[in-house]
Amino acid sequence: MTHEFSTGGRSTGGHSTDGQWALEITGLCKSYDRPAVDHLSLNIRRGELYALLGPNGAGKTTTLKMVTGLLQPDSGAISVCGIDALKSPIDAKRVMAWLPDEPLIYDKLTPLEYLEFVAGLWGITAEVAERRAHDLIALLGLKSQASERCQGLSKGMRQKVALAGALIHEPELIILDEPLTGLDAGSARQVKAVLREHVTRGVTIVMTTHILEVAERMADRIGVIANGRLISEGTLEELRAKDSQQAASLEDIFLELVSDEQVAA
Amino acid sequence: MISFASRSSASQGMTPQSLGWFARHELLLAWRDWLSMMTAGRRTRERIMIAMALLFTVGLHALAYSVLNPALKSGSSLGDKMLLVTVMGCGLLSFFMMLSQALESVTRAFYTRSDLELILSSPSPPRHVFAVRIAALTITTTAMSMMLMAPFINVAVFIDHPGWLAAYPVLVAIAMIATGIAVWLMMVLFRLIGAARTRLAAQIVAAVIGASFLIGIQVIAIFSYNNLSRLSVLQDHAFIASMPAAESSTWLPVWAATGSFPALFVVLATAAAFLVFTVWQTSKGFAQLVLSAASVSDINTSAAAGPRPFRTLSSRQALRAKEWQLLKRDPWLVSQTLMQVLYLLPPALLLWKNYGDAAGISVILAPVLVMALGQLAGGLSWLTISGEDAPELVGTAPVSAGQILWAKIEAVLAVIAAVGLPLVLIIATFAPYEAIVTAIGVGCSAASAIAIQLWFRGPAKRAHFRYRQTASRVATLAEAFSSLMWAGATALFAAGMMLGIACVMLALLVLLTAWLMS
Numbered sequence: 211m212t213h214e215f216s217t218g219g220r221s222t223g224g225h226s227t228d229g230q231w232a233l234e235i236t237g238l239c240k241s242y243d244r245p246a247v248d249h250l251s252l253n254i255r256r257g258e259l260y261a262l263l264g265p266n267g268a269g270k271t272t273t274l275k276m277v278t279g280l281l282q283p284d285s286g287a288i289s290v291c292g293i294d295a296l297k298s299p300i301d302a303k304r305v306m307a308w309l310p311d312e313p314l315i316y317d318k319l320t321p322l323e324y325l326e327f328v329a330g331l332w333g334i335t336a337e338v339a340e341r342r343a344h345d346l347i348a349l350l351g352l353k354s355q356a357s358e359r360c361q362g363l364s365k366g367m368r369q370k371v372a373l374a375g376a377l378i379h380e381p382e383l384i385i386l387d388e389p390l391t392g393l394d395a396g397s398a399r400q401v402k403a404v405l406r407e408h409v410t411r412g413v414t415i416v417m418t419t420h421i422l423e424v425a426e427r428m429a430d431r432i433g434v435i436a437n438g439r440l441i442s443e444g445t446l447e448e449l450r451a452k453d454s455q456q457a458a459s460l461e462d463i464f465l466e467l468v469s470d471e472q473v474a475a
Numbered sequence: 476m477i478s479f480a481s482r483s484s485a486s487q488g489m490t491p492q493s494l495g496w497f498a499r500h501e502l503l504l505a506w507r508d509w510l511s512m513m514t515a516g517r518r519t520r521e522r523i524m525i526a527m528a529l530l531f532t533v534g535l536h537a538l539a540y541s542v543l544n545p546a547l548k549s550g551s552s553l554g555d556k557m558l559l560v561t562v563m564g565c566g567l568l569s570f571f572m573m574l575s576q577a578l579e580s581v582t583r584a585f586y587t588r589s590d591l592e593l594i595l596s597s598p599s600p601p602r603h604v605f606a607v608r609i610a611a612l613t614i615t616t617t618a619m620s621m622m623l624m625a626p627f628i629n630v631a632v633f634i635d636h637p638g639w640l641a642a643y644p645v646l647v648a649i650a651m652i653a654t655g656i657a658v659w660l661m662m663v664l665f666r667l668i669g670a671a672r673t674r675l676a677a678q679i680v681a682a683v684i685g686a687s688f689l690i691g692i693q694v695i696a697i698f699s700y701n702n703l704s705r706l707s708v709l710q711d712h713a714f715i716a717s718m719p720a721a722e723s724s725t726w727l728p729v730w731a732a733t734g735s736f737p738a739l740f741v742v743l744a745t746a747a748a749f750l751v752f753t754v755w756q757t758s759k760g761f762a763q764l765v766l767s768a769a770s771v772s773d774i775n776t777s778a779a780a781g782p783r784p785f786r787t788l789s790s791r792q793a794l795r796a797k798e799w800q801l802l803k804r805d806p807w808l809v810s811q812t813l814m815q816v817l818y819l820l821p822p823a824l825l826l827w828k829n830y831g832d833a834a835g836i837s838v839i840l841a842p843v844l845v846m847a848l849g850q851l852a853g854g855l856s857w858l859t860i861s862g863e864d865a866p867e868l869v870g871t872a873p874v875s876a877g878q879i880l881w882a883k884i885e886a887v888l889a890v891i892a893a894v895g896l897p898l899v900l901i902i903a904t905f906a907p908y909e910a911i912v913t914a915i916g917v918g919c920s921a922a923s924a925i926a927i928q929l930w931f932r933g934p935a936k937r938a939h940f941r942y943r944q945t946a947s948r949v950a951t952l953a954e955a956f957s958s959l960m961w962a963g964a965t966a967l968f969a970a971g972m973m974l975g976i977a978c979v980m981l982a983l984l985v986l987l988t989a990w991l992m993s
């Protein structure tokens with residue numbers, strides 16, 4: 211598939227060269243009744259697909275929401291493509307896209323109108339936005355629904371519309387919360403292909419998933435998180451090497467790490 | 476009561492108990508629906524709710540006592556036409572209330588897709604489902620008006636005679652007839668204008684029926700008595716004299732309600748026969764109708780116009796355009812707000828009748844406009860500010876929170892201006908000074924409503940618009956009082972009275988209180 215995405219319509223080209231890290235998180239803390247995220251530090255390279263893995267309630271969503279500026283951290287630092295996300299949140303938001311686990315879109319808008327709205331929010335010119343919108347819609351197999359109101363779309367379709375919205379402003383860092391849950395095999399493959407294709411073009415992707423096979427197959431690096439702390443990080447091989455008992459699948463490693471952590475806690 | 480044993484056997488399928496089982500399911504759903512509306516989904520509210528309900532019941536009994544005691548003690552008997560007319564009037568009032576409510580419930584019952592699809596896919600016969608659903612609707616309809624009427628019946632039983640207890644079954648009969656008529660209305664609408672348009676039409680008819688009876692009575696009352704009491708018209712002697720004689724069988728329902736067993740039998744039998752006939756006649760096409768209603772939400776209600784070219788928009792323009800588009804496509808939400816304006820007509824008429832000749836119609840129009848547009852501004856700003864369906868998308872856009880709020884406020888103000896300006900201009904053609912005062916009043920009232928919605932903003936689903944008033948009573952009250960005060964100020968200033976300043980102070984006080992409580 212050869213479709214060109216130009217960088218037209220945005221004036222943030224300057225950021226793409228400075229520094230090696232797409233996302234740097236240092237000593238991030240957030241407490242509700244008890245700590246949800248506990249002195250978490252993460253460094254994610256440009257152009258890699260990073261999977262954040264952890265049991266329910268580990269603090270994955272909370273972490274990502276602080277990165278995207280939806281939640282205010284208690285303490286710590288976040289830097290997105292060299293921009294201090296806490297000091298200049300607007301600049302950081304300009305280069306980021308966030309896809310929540312249950313994306314909410316507008317029932318009364320059509321997918322094309324939704325994409326036009328998102329493009330407007332990110333200040334993208336009409337010609338660029340329209341071309342990208344049609345490309346994304348074709349790529350995600352939404353062509354026949356493009357002019358139908360979203361209220362009639364299935365959950366998977368809505369998720370794909372939201373993904374198209376996240377991609378239309380060509381972010382340098384895409385943050386996805388459980389992106390593949392609720393998708394059928396065909397849609398999951400389309401989404402994976404689109405994400406992979408973005409990674410090869412140098413876009414950075416951070417995603418959470420509970421489907422361990424997805425992390426194994428898709429991620430360049432994996433971070434395991436439990437009780438708000440990063441307990442292990444690395445490529446699949448590195449994780450395997452670190453593990454004493456040479457467990458075969460990531461699932462074994464993951465369960466082992468998490469249970470160790472829970473015993474310690 | 477259904478035992479656990481019968482429940483487990485019913486859940487296996489078409490046992491004789493399945494009708495009862497369905498009925499229990501329906502009632503449970505109705506109860507939950509009502510509870511969630513009253514408590515706005517918060518558990519802690521349940522206890523407060525129960526306390527409030529008790530207080531309300533006691534209050535209503537006291538009110539009923541104070542109204543009925545003098546009337547019944549003065550020795551009125553059934554031969555008294557005044558009593559007949561009053562009881563009949565109360566019955567009619569209940570009937571219209573119930574009809575309006577039944578029509579709303581029937582509409583919702585048809586268009587609540589998930590639940591009906593599940594039931595229809597089960598091996599129970601659709602006619603069963605239909606019959607039970609209608610019966611349950613009758614019960615919930617009765618319950619609603621029972622809450623209002625029961626205190627009066629109880630007091631009548633207590634101070635007059637136990638025969639009044641028969642009023643309870645008569646209420647049930649009225650509910651049966653109201654529900655039956657609602658079902659027929661639905662069916663006729665379905666056939667005439669199709670499934671897609673029936674929902675909106677039926678809801679509007681329901682609201683208009685509910686409002687028009689009250690408003691009609693008020694308007695008659697105003698023109699005959701100059702006061703707003705709903706019952707005064709029923710006590711007008713000329714009116715009472717024009718009614719049929721006390722022996723006329725027109726009064727059969729009243730005889731039934733006061734304990735005549737033959738009359739009660741006739742009323743109940745007629746009502747039940749009508750409802751059974753309705754269910755029998757309409758249940759044939761029920762499954763088909765439901766499926767066609769269910770498909771409505773899947774298909775575009777308006778034909779897709781095809782993709783139009785994208786426009787280059789700034790973030791604020793994009794936000795405003797989105798809000799307008801959503802409002803345009805959900806006219807029901809906006810019309811719900813405007814429906815409240817109907818209730819403003821009677822007081823406006825009263826004002827006009829009393830002062831209209833001296834001050835000119837603009838003095839009357841001005842406060843109505845100020846109140847109506849204030850309410851509209853409140854509703855719209857709830858929709859745009861709290862009813863944002865994609866908060867995380869808007870929250871992660873490279874736009875500051877302040878700019879987002881401004882864009883939404885601009886969207887609301889533009890709608891208010893679009894509705895209000897033509898009206899103000901019309902006033903300006905014959906009364907320029909009043910027009911200016913009205914414009915200022917509308918501006919203040921709309922701004923106050925928006926401010927209140929801003930202070931009390933919180934994430935909510937747009938579809939929960941009709942619960943917003945129970946979700947924050949403080950905001951609702953503050954909104955109503957502030958627009959009332961601005962309306963008063965506008966009327967007074969328009970009439971050239973400096974007393975308007977007092978109203979302005981009061982409006983500001985309301986705002987201050989709301990701000991402190993937010």
Ligand SMILES: Nc1ncnc2c1ncn2[C@@H]1O[C@H](COP(=O)(O)OP(=O)(O)O)[C@@H](O)[C@H]1O
Nearest residue numbers: 242243246264265266267268269270271272273
């Ligand atoms: N708004 C909130 N209020 C209180 N506690 C919260 C809130 N959001 C999350 N938490 C708590 O923070 C912890 C982490 O939650 P979350 O980040 O959603 O986990 P994950 O996404 O990894 O499943 C959980 O223990 C959760 O109960």
Ligand SMILES: [Mg+2]
Nearest residue numbers: 270271311387
């Ligand atoms: Mg989560």
